[in-house]
Amino acid sequence: MTRPTYQRQNFPDRIVLEPSMPADSCIIWLHGLGASGDDFVPLLPHLLQALNTAQPPVLRAVYPHAAQQPVTINGGMVMPSWYDLLATSPRRQIDDQQLSDSVRRTHTLIDQQIAAGIDSRRILLAGFSQGGAVAYEAAFSYPQPLAGLMALSTYIARPLQINAANQHLPVLIAHGDYDGVVSPELGEEASRLLAQSGINTENHRYPMAHEVCLQEIEGCGRFSGRCFNAAV
Numbered sequence: 001m002t003r004p005t006y007q008r009q010n011f012p013d014r015i016v017l018e019p020s021m022p023a024d025s026c027i028i029w030l031h032g033l034g035a036s037g038d039d040f041v042p043l044l045p046h047l048l049q050a051l052n053t054a055q056p057p058v059l060r061a062v063y064p065h066a067a068q069q070p071v072t073i074n075g076g077m078v079m080p081s082w083y084d085l086l087a088t089s090p091r092r093q094i095d096d097q098q099l100s101d102s103v104r105r106t107h108t109l110i111d112q113q114i115a116a117g118i119d120s121r122r123i124l125l126a127g128f129s130q131g132g133a134v135a136y137e138a139a140f141s142y143p144q145p146l147a148g149l150m151a152l153s154t155y156i157a158r159p160l161q162i163n164a165a166n167q168h169l170p171v172l173i174a175h176g177d178y179d180g181v182v183s184p185e186l187g188e189e190a191s192r193l194l195a196q197s198g199i200n201t202e203n204h205r206y207p208m209a210h211e212v213c214l215q216e217i218e219g220c221g222r223f224s225g226r227c228f229n230a231a232v
Contacts, residue, residue, distance in 0.1 A: 004058055005019070005020045006019055006044070014037055014062055017044055018060060019059065019060060022058060023118060024058045024122060025058065026060045026118050026122065026123045027060075027061050028063075028113075028126070029062070029126040030131025031063070031065075031080070032128045032131055032132075033066075033071065033079070033080070033085070033130040034071075034079045036080055040212075046218060047221040050219075050221025050224075051225040053229050060118070062109060064105070066102070067082075068080055071084055072084055072085060072086045073088055081098075082098070082133070083102055083134075083157075084098055092157060096158065099133070099158070103134060103137045106138035107142060110125075110146070114144070120146055122228060123146050124149070124150065125146060125149050126151075127150070128154065129153050129154050129210065130154070131154070132153065132155070135151060136157070136190070141162070141163055142166060143165055145169075147228060148171065148227035149170070150172045150224075151173050151190065152212060153174070153182050153187070153210055154182060154187070155186035155187065156189070156190045167199070168199070170227050171199060171201040171202065172223045173190060173203045173204070174203075174204045174216050175206070176209050176211065177206065177207050180209060180210065184205065202223065
């Protein structure tokens with residue numbers, strides 16, 4: 001089967017890897033604090049290679065950039081941030097309004113993909129660290145069923161409002177054993193909180209710090225393949 005090639009499209013607020021064939025699926029990937037959408041662009045070939053689907057998806061990949069804004073825990077330094085972090089110990093204290101704004105922005109990105117002809121059940125959300133906290137809220141509050149959520153080295157920032165459309169959303173939680181930025185226990189806490197709402201998660205730990213590794217991305221590819229298979 002012919003597989004698409006990809007063209008990088010740069011926009012002020014995001015990067016899009018556009019397939020040469022009409023897209024029927026999409027992944028929206030949110031980066032971490034102080035990073036940019038560029039962080040995860042090089043990993044798409046590894047994710048695609050690990051897909052094991054009955055019918056290979058024609059995947060569009062969207063990598064939004066967080067807004068540049070001051071971050072309190074970093075001395076007020078301006079950097080890409082989905083929301084301000086006021087404190088991280090003993091619990092993360094956040095700017096609730098900024099988190100809500102980022103969730104709405106993510107919903108708009110999903111809406112745009114649906115308007116472009118992609119079924120909501122073939123749209124995956126992924127997020128790393130602070131981007132993962134946004135992805136948790138955006139996925140579970142979205143009013144149409146999504147394909148799945150990949151939460152990498154991240155946490156649930158505040159109680160989730162779970163829309164019935166995504167009550168059975170497939171969730172992959174992955175974390176590094178040696179993560180000194182977002183404790184692995186926060187990933188385990190997220191899994192417990194979701195279980196209390198009747199949501200099962202697939203959990204993986206890797207021998208790494210606050211980062212991603214090839215083994216993890218290949219696992220994301222296999223998870224994505226199962227989500228797309230379920231949406232056929």
